[in-house]
Amino acid sequence: MKLVVDLSVCQGYAQCAFLAPDAFRISGEEALLYDPQPDERLKERVLQAAAACPVQAISVDREQR
Amino acid sequence: MSAAQPERIVIVGASLAGLRGAEALRREGFTGSLTIVGDEPHEPYDRPPLSKVALTGWVPPERTGLPWLADLGEVDWRLGVAATALDRRAREVVLADGTRLPYDRVLLTTGVRNRPWPHAGQAALAGVQGIRTREDSRAIGDLLDAGPTRVLVVGAGFTGSEVASVCGQRGLAVTVVERAENPLVGPLGGVVGEVAAGLQRAAGVDLRCNVTVEALEGSGGRFRAASLSDGTTVEADVAVIALGALRNTEWLAGSGLATGPLGVSCDPGGRAYAVNGMAVDDVFAAGDVARFPHALYEYEFLALEHWENAVVGAQVAAHNMICDSPDRRAHVSVPVFWSVQFGTNIKSVGVPALASQILVTQGSAKESRFAAAYLDGDRVVAAVTFNHGRYLEYYRHLIEQACPAPVPVGVAEGNAPEDARFPDPGAPYEFPTVVVSGRSPTAMEARRVPHERTSGER
Numbered sequence: 001m002k003l004v005v006d007l008s009v010c011q012g013y014a015q016c017a018f019l020a021p022d023a024f025r026i027s028g029e030e031a032l033l034y035d036p037q038p039d040e041r042l043k044e045r046v047l048q049a050a051a052a053c054p055v056q057a058i059s060v061d062r063e064q065r
Numbered sequence: 066m067s068a069a070q071p072e073r074i075v076i077v078g079a080s081l082a083g084l085r086g087a088e089a090l091r092r093e094g095f096t097g098s099l100t101i102v103g104d105e106p107h108e109p110y111d112r113p114p115l116s117k118v119a120l121t122g123w124v125p126p127e128r129t130g131l132p133w134l135a136d137l138g139e140v141d142w143r144l145g146v147a148a149t150a151l152d153r154r155a156r157e158v159v160l161a162d163g164t165r166l167p168y169d170r171v172l173l174t175t176g177v178r179n180r181p182w183p184h185a186g187q188a189a190l191a192g193v194q195g196i197r198t199r200e201d202s203r204a205i206g207d208l209l210d211a212g213p214t215r216v217l218v219v220g221a222g223f224t225g226s227e228v229a230s231v232c233g234q235r236g237l238a239v240t241v242v243e244r245a246e247n248p249l250v251g252p253l254g255g256v257v258g259e260v261a262a263g264l265q266r267a268a269g270v271d272l273r274c275n276v277t278v279e280a281l282e283g284s285g286g287r288f289r290a291a292s293l294s295d296g297t298t299v300e301a302d303v304a305v306i307a308l309g310a311l312r313n314t315e316w317l318a319g320s321g322l323a324t325g326p327l328g329v330s331c332d333p334g335g336r337a338y339a340v341n342g343m344a345v346d347d348v349f350a351a352g353d354v355a356r357f358p359h360a361l362y363e364y365e366f367l368a369l370e371h372w373e374n375a376v377v378g379a380q381v382a383a384h385n386m387i388c389d390s391p392d393r394r395a396h397v398s399v400p401v402f403w404s405v406q407f408g409t410n411i412k413s414v415g416v417p418a419l420a421s422q423i424l425v426t427q428g429s430a431k432e433s434r435f436a437a438a439y440l441d442g443d444r445v446v447a448a449v450t451f452n453h454g455r456y457l458e459y460y461r462h463l464i465e466q467a468c469p470a471p472v473p474v475g476v477a478e479g480n481a482p483e484d485a486r487f488p489d490p491g492a493p494y495e496f497p498t499v500v501v502s503g504r505s506p507t508a509m510e511a512r513r514v515p516h517e518r519t520s521g522e523r
Contacts, residue, residue: 001132002130002131002132002133003132004111004131004132006372006373006376007113007372007403008371008372008373008401008402008403008412010454011454011455011458012410012454012455025123027405027408028405028408028409028410028452029408029409029410029434029452030410030452030454030455031405031408031409031410033117033118033121033123033405034118035118035123035124035128036111036114036124036128036129036130036131037124037128037129037130059132059134060132061132061133061134062132062133062134062135062136
């Protein structure tokens with residue numbers, strides 16, 4: 001699966017890093033690093049993370065939704 | 066969309082703007098033939114991670130493919146072949162392999178490329194590498210994996226600073242050489258540049274400012290050392306060249322469009338201008354390559370090398386390509402960008418380079434945790450945050466409302482506006498990611514709006 005985070009929107013709430021820590025990591029105080037093509041096994045967690053993002057900054061492939 | 070829709074649309078440029086433009090066309094009901102041309106052999110991928118996470122070893126650079134956010138239906142992908150000409154009379158895009166692609170509307174999203182090291186022989190030394198593409202990122206990652214004794218980064222703009230940050234994180238010795246007084250002065254000015262310099266030095270970077278690299282020296286075809294303008298030598302195994310970008314407009318020479326080193330001129334809706342200063346109806350531009358007049362900045366033409374500008378600009382242009390004329394809309398969103406370096410989240414809104422003064426409004430610049438407003442005479446034109454990203458939205462609203470300075474926040478006692486210290490935009494060392502270039506669709510020069518206005522002007 002492919003995903004992208006709109007970092008101009010991201011405010012570092014870090015919900016994604018709690019829900020799918022293998023795909024999203026916080027670097028320093030508030031910067032987000034992520035894996036744009038996480039393993040398929042992480043799909044459910046990544047979709048949860050995308051849904052839980054308070055500012056809806058995470059976009060995933062159309063066919064994955 | 067319009068009842069009389071075009072039958073054939075060609076998008077030239079298969080990166081972020083090209084993909085988001087294609088999605089917008091399909092989402093808004095375009096059912097005709099869609100062709101996407103890209104000079105790289107890959108489907109659209111995301112570039113910002115290439116100088117950050119892709120160099121850390123966590124995510125390989127081959128794994129930054131962009132998700133498709135709409136059903137693209139049938140697409141004729143022409144990847145790995147560059148466009149070489151636009152024949153506006155025949156309405157055809159000409160490719161390097163001689164193919165001619167007919168169009169009713171064409172979207173130009175050819176973006177930028179690296180400004181190369183000026184000496185080709187030196188640039189060809191093993192260990193000398195720029196960074197723009199997936200392959201560039203892979204090459205630098207491999208060079209870092211080989212355990213160099215020292216990495217030299219030439220140019221302390223965002224990309225160079227990000228590479229230096231990763232090197233430090235990986236425990237590699239790194240020297241950064243910057244021609245200006247501090248890192249990031251082109252995009253953010255000298256006051257913020259000083260903070261950025263502090264971050265680099267605290268992370269152990271050997272930062273050399275006010276100095277240039279005069280030559281890259283090698284032995285046996287491998288880069289070994291760089292001689293600097295102050296007479297010193299830096300011995301290193303890797304040289305990362307990060308001297309900013311050049312717009313990919315050369316292929317449009319002869320098209321009759323108003324294009325040049327500062328971009329493809331277009332109106333706020335993305336319609337390209339011809340050399341006679343008139344907008345044309347069948348050629349549109351978006352992303353890094355486009356320069357367009359921005360309503361928030363008194364219709365100064367801006368070229369923005371920003372991720373968000375590629376997304377929004379392409380969506381606006383795509384909409385305007387297929388709608389009826391009364392439904393056309395303008396690209397008016399406030400410019401925004403981000404960078405991650407040295408554990409610090411740097412974000413900005415607006416156009417800092419249009420400011421004369423800066424006011425630290427929240428936090429502390431000394432501690433590298435702050436928000437600051439950029440002021441042009443009597444108004445807020447931009448803001449920057451270092452690890453204060455959540456406040457950015459507030460400043461975006463101020464900018465949208467052309468808020469008069471001083472900004473309506475409780476500014477810490479003792480903080481007063483000071484000279485933001487932007488270098489002369491004509492200076493050869495400036496590599497801004499926002500280029501401000503006057504109000505003419507056809508005459509272009511890098512310039513800044515004078516900030517001392519006569520009283521009757523507003």
